[in-house]
Amino acid sequence: MAHAPQIKIAATYMRGGTSKGVFFRLNDLPEAARVPGPARDALFLRVIGSPDPYGKQIDGMGGATSSTSKTVIVSKSARPGHDVDYLFGQVAIDKPFVDWSGNCGNLSAAVGPFAIAGGLVDPERVPDNGVAIVRIWQANIGKTIIAHVPMTSGAVQETGDFELDGVTFPAAEVQLEFLDPAAEEEGAGGAMFPTGNLVDDLEVPGIGTFKATMINAGIPTIFVNADAIGYKGTELQDAINGDDAALKRFETIRAYGALRMGLIKSLDEIATRQHTPKIAFVARPAEYVASSGKRIGADDVDVLVRAMSMGKLHHAMMGTAAVAIGTAAAIPGTLVNLAAGGGERQSVRFGHPSGTLRVGAEAVEANGEWQVKKAIMSRSARVLMEGRVWVPNVLPD
Known part of the structure; x- marks a missing residue:
């Protein structure tokens, strides 16, 4: 042969x-x-x-x-x-x-x-x-x-x-x-906030109704409050990735958020969109120990963010999600902005499982719609x- x-x-x-x-x-x-x-x-x-x-x-x-x-x-x-x-x-x-x-x-x-x-x-x-x-x-x-x-x-x-x-x-x-x-996603009309709201009540049958900021910036992202889903915002990977029930809840919330954002037309389509949208949860600053053993103080960050990627809690933060975080933080009234203390800001330093990251974004409101001309961050x-x-x-x- x-x-x-x-x-x-x-x-x-x-x-x-x-x-x-x-x-x-x-x-x-x-x-x-x-x-x-x-x-x-x-x-x-x-x-x-x-x-x-x-x-x-x-x-x-x-x-x-x-x-x-x-x-x-x-x-x-x-x-x-x-x-x-x-x-x-x-x-x-x-x-x-x-x-x-x-x-x-x-x-x-x-x-x-x-x-x-x-x-x-x-x-x-x-x-x-x-x-x-x-x-x-x-x-x-x-x-x-x-x-x-x-x-x-x-x-x-x-x-x-x-x-x-x-x-x-x-x-x-x-x-x-x-x-x-602001991501130009099919079905979302190119809008930064596809629902037209900075915060929505996202109803997820069998799980609950959650306040959510759904944004197209960097990558389509659904932000919810950590305490609304039973977390503190200081979690590391082991706290979530070994919990099959938690992973299924996150995927269900993500599916209903994608449907609400117009990214899918039916729930079963979410299987063909594993990469987008992302789902993340936010909380006010608190002290925690990062996965490296580095101690992160409450004064070291403006907000805590944990994000899911391909069905698992990310070990740090996706770069595109960081753009979404920076953009949402710059717009008064979003869940990210409120968790960071509210008000106007041009940058945010957030805590993730591996440590901290700073991202800048300048937002302006024109004709009732928010626009962000650019987001800036450093990588290697x-x-x-x-x-x-x-x-x-x-x-x-």
């Missing part, structure tokens, strides 16, 4: 923020995978090692968490005012599914460095020393991200002294600007390995 050999594809394994993923240049992919569709999804599932009923992704590049089950495609952009197009695929761990419905804010920090190193940015726009400005079109949500990438002696600077809670070692700082971050990124990823050929002949 003849056995087909594996195929080899040029790829780079990178950390961006508190996530890791496999990065590809579009033109390096097999021809069948250069366009959206089943062939691309099948390839990326096999690269990452999904679906895996054991939940470990042993036979692939995935790391068995939502933060490490990710793929990225980058290409030169034909869009005026942009250097590259960036497409993100969140790969399910135990299901044969790649979710293309949203961005990864953490891996956004690695796109600029990858694009420069991969020759996708015009060399005239890249200084030998200083900061390269990379203009990124985020193709999943149709938004612009500006990455400020440090350069030293003609190469991307990756090492440095910038510390990011949730990442063990310091690295070089990459500042990201998310322009006009580093190449972990580059070369070729080997994968059994799952592509059509």
Whole structure:
């Protein structure tokens, strides 16, 4: 019996923020995978090692968490005012599914460095020393991200002294600007608050009715108060991820929130949107010990936030959810803003399971609608390995 050999594809394994993923240049992919569709999804599932009923992704590049089950495609952009197009695929761990419905804010920090190193940015726009400005079109949500990438002696600077809670070692700082971050989601009419309200009563049959802020900014996110669902806002992963009943409650609340936001038309569609929307819970500042053992004081943060990602409590905070947090915090009257003390603000420092993070956003109200021109935060990124990823050929002949 003849056995087909594996195929080899040029790829780079990178950390961006508190996530890791496999990065590809579009033109390096097999021809069948250069366009959206089943062939691309099948390839990326096999690269990452999904679906895996054991939940470990042993036979692939995935790391068995939502933060490490990710793929990225980058290409030169034909869009005026942009250097590259960036497409993100969140790969399910135990299901044969790649979710293309949203961005990864953490891996956004690695796109600029990858694009420069991969020759996708015009060399005239890249200084030998200083900061390269990379203009990124985020193709999943149709938004612009500006990455400020440090350069030293003609190469991307990756090492440095910038510390990011949730990442063990310091690295070089990459500042990201998310322009006009209100997500243009199908069914939501492009509105930042798709229900038209800063706070809604979200009725979830069999569970209860909760105050909720539902916002499209960075990534569609449903915010509820921690005490309304039986939490303090100081929880770490073990307090939730081992509780199957709690995970099912969160998923049910997320489904009804998605329906209310117009992101799905029926509850059973939520199975096809594992990446979006996110659900998070907020609380007023309180002291807790982060997963690293670092003590976070009540005075160290403005608000506490915990967020779910792909059905589990995230170990830190998704970058796109951080944009949603910063945006909601800047708008008086949202649950995030109220938990942070209310009033107007241009930045917020929030506590998450791994520590703290600061994100800035400036909100303005015009004609009765809130707008945020950009949200700003700092991450870091580093190449972990580059070369070729080997994968059994799952592509059509």
